[in-house]
Amino acid sequence: MINLLLPPSNGAVIALANPLAGADQQIASWFHAHQTSTFGTILRALSEPGSSTWIGVVLSFLVLFFVWKRGWSSLITLVVAVPGGMLLNELVKILVHRQRPFLEGPFVDWSGYSFASGHTIGATLLYGQIALFLIPLLKTRHWRGLAVCMAALLVLSVGFSRMALGAHYFTDVLAAIFFGTLWLAFCLLAGKPIRRIVSRARRSGAELPVAAQVALMPVITADEGVKNLG
Numbered sequence: 008m009i010n011l012l013l014p015p016s017n018g019a020v021i022a023l024a025n026p027l028a029g030a031d032q033q034i035a036s037w038f039h040a041h042q043t044s045t046f047g048t049i050l051r052a053l054s055e056p057g058s059s060t061w062i063g064v065v066l067s068f069l070v071l072f073f074v075w076k077r078g079w080s081s082l083i084t085l086v087v088a089v090p091g092g093m094l095l096n097e098l099v100k101i102l103v104h105r106q107r108p109f110l111e112g113p114f115v116d117w118s119g120y121s122f123a124s125g126h127t128i129g130a131t132l133l134y135g136q137i138a139l140f141l142i143p144l145l146k147t148r149h150w151r152g153l154a155v156c157m158a159a160l161l162v163l164s165v166g167f168s169r170m171a172l173g174a175h176y177f178t179d180v181l182a183a184i185f186f187g188t189l190w191l192a193f194c195l196l197a198g199k200p201i202r203r204i205v206s207r208a209r210r211s212g213a214e215l216p217v218a219a220q221v222a223l224m225p226v227i228t229a230d231e232g233v234k235n236l237g
Contacts, residue, residue: 128183
């Protein structure tokens with residue numbers, strides 16, 4: 008079954024074919040039919056680590072930490088990867104213009120568009136980037152694996168809660184995880200040439216000024232950012 012994300016009467020829209028439209032509707036309807044007050048409360052708690060308020064608080068602490076440590080590269084990485092990726096997702100929402108699975112109900116009080124899930128991509132970007140900061144600092148494979156698993160668990164719990172609450176379709180959550188992972192990978196790869204420039208400057212004994220770092224590093228790799236924490 009092919010479902011077109013049809014445009015409303017106004018607004019910019021991209022029509023997308025959704026081969027999982029049937030599964031989307033079935034999953035959304037099942038959770039909607041089995042929703043209870045207790046389950047809804049649990050799901051809202053699971054959603055919270057992906058909320059704009061929670062992400063804003065965590066970002067604020069990280070920004071203060073990197074400023075205190077003078078970790079300018081890490082600060083730039085964080086800002087480009089997390090708020091930058093979330094802004095791109097908002098653009099996708101406007102372009103696709105997909106409606107929420109349910110607009111009315113005892114547990115439904117949201118507005119805006121559905122594709123892709125903002126909570127899920129926010130969690131993917133924030134906790135994925137934190138994991139990228141931590142991995143080079145962890146000495147054993149066990150701890151690195153634990154960091155990745157914890158980040159993945161947070162992302163999956165947020166995505167599941169948004170789907171089960173009826174805020175998003177299954178494909179909204181999948182798309183958010185995919186887009187978020189892709190953006191983190193792009194930020195990581197795009198920073199490699201810049202990292203080489205900075206490394207050469209440091210080996211030659213010339214420390215780049217902060218203004219030059221900002222100009223040269225629109226995107227910088229996480230491991231380079233971690234080195235500035237020392």
